[in-house]
Amino acid sequence: METARKLYLFTLAELRTHIAQGRLQAKTGTAGAMRGIEYVSRQQCAQIREKEGFTHEAAARRLGITVARLRPLLAGVQWREAPLIPLATVQAVKKRLESREGHDVQEAAAALGVPPQWVEDRINDGTVRVSRAKWDRRRRYLTAPMLERLRTALAAGETGAPESGNSDLGLGKAALDAGVSAATLVRWAEAGEVARYETPRGWRYPRQSLRARARSYWANVRFHRAQPPAWLTADRSTG
Numbered sequence: 001m002e003t004a005r006k007l008y009l010f011t012l013a014e015l016r017t018h019i020a021q022g023r024l025q026a027k028t029g030t031a032g033a034m035r036g037i038e039y040v041s042r043q044q045c046a047q048i049r050e051k052e053g054f055t056h057e058a059a060a061r062r063l064g065i066t067v068a069r070l071r072p073l074l075a076g077v078q079w080r081e082a083p084l085i086p087l088a089t090v091q092a093v094k095k096r097l098e099s100r101e102g103h104d105v106q107e108a109a110a111a112l113g114v115p116p117q118w119v120e121d122r123i124n125d126g127t128v129r130v131s132r133a134k135w136d137r138r139r140r141y142l143t144a145p146m147l148e149r150l151r152t153a154l155a156a157g158e159t160g161a162p163e164s165g166n167s168d169l170g171l172g173k174a175a176l177d178a179g180v181s182a183a184t185l186v187r188w189a190e191a192g193e194v195a196r197y198e199t200p201r202g203w204r205y206p207r208q209s210l211r212a213r214a215r216s217y218w219a220n221v222r223f224h225r226a227q228p229p230a231w232l233t234a235d236r237s238t239g
Contacts, residue, residue, distance in 0.1 A: 001015055001026075001038050001039070001040060004040050004042070004045045007042075007045070008045045008046065008048075008049045008087060009049070009054075009062045009087065009090060009091075010045070010049070015040060018048060019040070023044070023048060024040055024041065024044050024045065024048065025040065025041045025044060026038055026039065026040045026041075027039055046087075049087045050086065050087060052084070053083075053084030053085055053086050053087070054084060054085040054086075054087075054090055055083075055084065055085070056070060056071075056085070059085050059090050059093075062090065063090070063093060063094055063097060065097070070093070073093045073096060073097070074089065074093065076093075076096065077089060077092040077093060077096070102131065102141035102142050102143045102144065102146070102147070103141060103142050103147060104140060104141055104142075105119045105120060105123075105140065105142070108142050108147055108150060111147065112147075112150060112151065112154055114154065119142075119150065122150055122153055122172055126172065126175040126176055126180065126181045126182050127149060127150070127153045127171060127172035127175065127182045128142060128146040128149050128150055128153075128182065129146065129181065129183070130142060130146075131143060149171075149182060152171065152202055152203075153170065153171055153172050153202070155201055155202050168197075168204040168205060168206050168207065169204065169205050169207060169210065170201075170202060170203070170204060170205075171185065171186070171202065171203055171205070174205035174210055176229075177207065177210060177211070177214075177229060177231070178210055178211070178213070178214040178217070178229065179214060179218065179227070179228050179229035179232070180214070180217065185205070185210075188213055189203070189205070193213050194209050194210055194212075194213040195209035195210075211231070211232075214228075214229065214232065215232065215235075218232055
């Protein structure tokens with residue numbers, strides 16, 4: 001009975017009703033490990049479910065989501081609109097939910113113990129980048145490596161507040177100052193193209209070394225729509 005409930009998304013009450021009305025055969029095991037366990041016909045469960053299907057409301061309830069959330073998920077599994085949703089389609093949606101990628105902004109914020117706006121700020125300043133689910137392009141998420149990068153930024157004190165007198169920048173602000181992503185900045189540092197040093201609060205990037213590498217980068221950038229940082233634009237206009 002429990003397996004039938006999970007595989008075919010019946011409630012136990014529905015299974016009992018089908019048994020009572022004679023649509024579903026049931027028996028109780030009498031020997032060994034089967035003793036006392038109630039069994040129902042797999043084939044009949046499949047036939048009943050195929051015939052009944054699901055309304056949007058019933059499918060959403062079984063999946064533990066809202067109808068509004070269900071609709072884009074159905075579109076993502078190429079379901080064609082019909083009065084009832086077949087079991088195979090609901091199972092496909094269930095798999096997508098169970099294998100959903102990463103953390104959304106709210107979940108990442110909760111995991112780190114910070115306000116959601118702090119995560120949004122780290123996205124905007126290039127510390128991390130978001131991905132989008134193939135089955136729902138409106139869903140943004142942060143992968144496990146991006147969440148770890150947020151942990152590093154948090155440990156380094158990347159709070160979004162103005163820098164103090166120290167001209168050495170943490171990862172997020174250093175990337176923003178250079179006008180590149182955090183991933184690009186880390187790649188520069190690992191290649192020895194920009195200086196950095198480690199502190200108890202994370203890596204720090206001396207502004208002089210950072211800007212020297214940024215000038216070289218922006219002098220050769222191939223993307224015409226890319227915008228250099230404001231300080232470099234000012235330097236060019238006064239040079």
